[in-house]
Amino acid sequence: MEKLKQKDLILYSGLIILGLTAPYLFSAFKVQLTYLCVLIVLAMTWNLQGGEMGYNTFGNILFYGLGMYLTASVQVGMFFPLAEWTESGGEKTFVHTTTQYFQGIGVGLLVAAIIPTIIAGAIGYAILGLRGHYFAICTLGLGIAAGEIAGGIEIIGAGQGFTTPPFPAEIVDAEARGKFFYFLSFALLIGTFVFVKYIYGSRFRLILNAIRDNEDKAEAMGIQTMKYKIVGWMCSAFFCGLAGGIMGGLIGYIDSTDVAFDGREMGVFMVLMAILGGKGTLWGPVIGATLFHFFKEGLWTLILGWQYVALGVLIVVIVVYFPEGLMGWLREKYPERFGEVIDEKDRKAQVELK
Amino acid sequence: MDFLIFKAPMLMVQASLDGILLGILFALIAYGMALQWGVMNIINIAQGDLVILGGYIAYTIYLWGIHPAWGVIISPIIMFFVGWGLYKLVINKVVDRDLFISILATFGIAIVFQQLMNFIFGADVVVAQSEYGTTMLFDNSVTLPNSKIFSAFISVLYAVALVIYMKKSRLGRAIRATAQNARAAKILGVDTEKVYAATFGINAALCGIAGALISITLTLHPYVGLPYTVRSFMIVIVAGLGNLPAVAVSGMGLGLFEEFADYILGTEFRIGAVFLLLVLILVYRRFKLSRKREYLK
Numbered sequence: 347m348e349k350l351k352q353k354d355l356i357l358y359s360g361l362i363i364l365g366l367t368a369p370y371l372f373s374a375f376k377v378q379l380t381y382l383c384v385l386i387v388l389a390m391t392w393n394l395q396g397g398e399m400g401y402n403t404f405g406n407i408l409f410y411g412l413g414m415y416l417t418a419s420v421q422v423g424m425f426f427p428l429a430e431w432t433e434s435g436g437e438k439t440f441v442h443t444t445t446q447y448f449q450g451i452g453v454g455l456l457v458a459a460i461i462p463t464i465i466a467g468a469i470g471y472a473i474l475g476l477r478g479h480y481f482a483i484c485t486l487g488l489g490i491a492a493g494e495i496a497g498g499i500e501i502i503g504a505g506q507g508f509t510t511p512p513f514p515a516e517i518v519d520a521e522a523r524g525k526f527f528y529f530l531s532f533a534l535l536i537g538t539f540v541f542v543k544y545i546y547g548s549r550f551r552l553i554l555n556a557i558r559d560n561e562d563k564a565e566a567m568g569i570q571t572m573k574y575k576i577v578g579w580m581c582s583a584f585f586c587g588l589a590g591g592i593m594g595g596l597i598g599y600i601d602s603t604d605v606a607f608d609g610r611e612m613g614v615f616m617v618l619m620a621i622l623g624g625k626g627t628l629w630g631p632v633i634g635a636t637l638f639h640f641f642k643e644g645l646w647t648l649i650l651g652w653q654y655v656a657l658g659v660l661i662v663v664i665v666v667y668f669p670e671g672l673m674g675w676l677r678e679k680y681p682e683r684f685g686e687v688i689d690e691k692d693r694k695a696q697v698e699l700k
Numbered sequence: 701m702d703f704l705i706f707k708a709p710m711l712m713v714q715a716s717l718d719g720i721l722l723g724i725l726f727a728l729i730a731y732g733m734a735l736q737w738g739v740m741n742i743i744n745i746a747q748g749d750l751v752i753l754g755g756y757i758a759y760t761i762y763l764w765g766i767h768p769a770w771g772v773i774i775s776p777i778i779m780f781f782v783g784w785g786l787y788k789l790v791i792n793k794v795v796d797r798d799l800f801i802s803i804l805a806t807f808g809i810a811i812v813f814q815q816l817m818n819f820i821f822g823a824d825v826v827v828a829q830s831e832y833g834t835t836m837l838f839d840n841s842v843t844l845p846n847s848k849i850f851s852a853f854i855s856v857l858y859a860v861a862l863v864i865y866m867k868k869s870r871l872g873r874a875i876r877a878t879a880q881n882a883r884a885a886k887i888l889g890v891d892t893e894k895v896y897a898a899t900f901g902i903n904a905a906l907c908g909i910a911g912a913l914i915s916i917t918l919t920l921h922p923y924v925g926l927p928y929t930v931r932s933f934m935i936v937i938v939a940g941l942g943n944l945p946a947v948a949v950s951g952m953g954l955g956l957f958e959e960f961a962d963y964i965l966g967t968e969f970r971i972g973a974v975f976l977l978l979v980l981i982l983v984y985r986r987f988k989l990s991r992k993r994e995y996l997k
Binding site for chain 1: 743790793794797799800801803804805807808809810811812813814815816819926930933937966968969971972975976978979982983986987990995
């Protein structure tokens, strides 16, 4: 891993300070900031598949939804009977004490990180053998099937949804809930960023890129592609599960198809954000997610009722006209900034060719 | 979960007949998908939403007081132009690109269609009453709505007509030539751009017919498009491109599977079972091919 340059050091410390002070500076937008952190995490982990490995997945929503259900189930199931909890719905027959709540969410997040990772490893061998659009459609089917099946299981609330434990009432500070979830998601964001940055400096990324560029050749070079593909997917599943767990606690209510396995919103958002920022780059998904979130929050209320029309049009426009994303566009414009050396003669020759 | 179906043999007859009649309808949609996939190399996620739009056109004329069965003639005509317009607007920009681009772009179109239909026709589940009555079989133990028989008959009629059209007409020949080799067809004077637009239009028209039939046999709702897309995709990957008898057979097979899944697992798992079957079929084919060190292309 390359050494941190001074310029980078200033940038990172600036961002971390901004992240730590954000809930105090913009205390009215804590929920939005939490959303932003989770969106960035989802976009970055999607980028590991779609951008680096060339496997365009719609299925990461599966791990997100699983994480959400697992965190909430563990948090409830550790102290109370789960079936009775979901049956009583919104009525609070059981109340978590403060310690129970935090113990529950801690263990819940741990489970939400581990089980999706195991599942990704288990189904990875079967699913990742598919290529290109078959993989895309298969994972799309997987995500929707999970939502439909979760909507039929009684113990986790079936169609009527699952209310996650409310934040303990003993904590008087009204801001505490927002801060807790914000810092949780910010910690997850930093963890994800550090991890992805580490991957970007490692041989692992080169292998993923080799798989993207030509899988057959990569295999011929002696790389066990299947092993790396599965490991890559497991990494994504780990962070997606955690992100889902945090979102479940934040939203406070889990619905099978509208919140957890929300392929129509979250599942598309993560693809869109990564493409908007530029897939296959470290900063692309971060910038894409931030832009997308600002655009969404700014415009959503203005065009009430027409959000999904706008979303659909946005998808078409981004995909058709900007498939390289913002970073791709910048890279074409200022290749020197990206450390690409351009031969002047070559460039002139290319201009003449055009 | 109850296993009533194994106790009452007549329910099995019921499910089989329902499944086969439904399957013929699925096969019609899948035929449209195979057509555009084979010719233009595009996977259209909005396929199911085109179906639902076609259904709403039939429902609209039903609201005007015309018998909804006329929808099978009016709906495809309108849908042909919808498809043509869609091609000119978006699809022509993704034809030569990566398949994933077409998947995402049509996904965007699907979202727009769903939402617009939600605005125009409302979020209620609607059905157009054909008032064809029902046929009772086997001492009234098996009921068969005549509208389902009608829909299967119309589907077969249109499918046969389209096959003959593709074989005999000039445009049909041009479409087949483009599917075989677009570049060679272009050199020999085929206006491939027009062929693509016509193909997408024909596909949309097929969806329109299927939608009109669905409006009288099943129910319509703005958000139920995606299962139809997945069903047609499944039928196409099982049957292969351009193999019409296989499309018909696998369509009926899917219809049977669904009806039995409905009885055995319960209605709430019906859509889930369809999507799970897609995953299982893909994984099965992947393992079958990987023995020869090949993969699905």
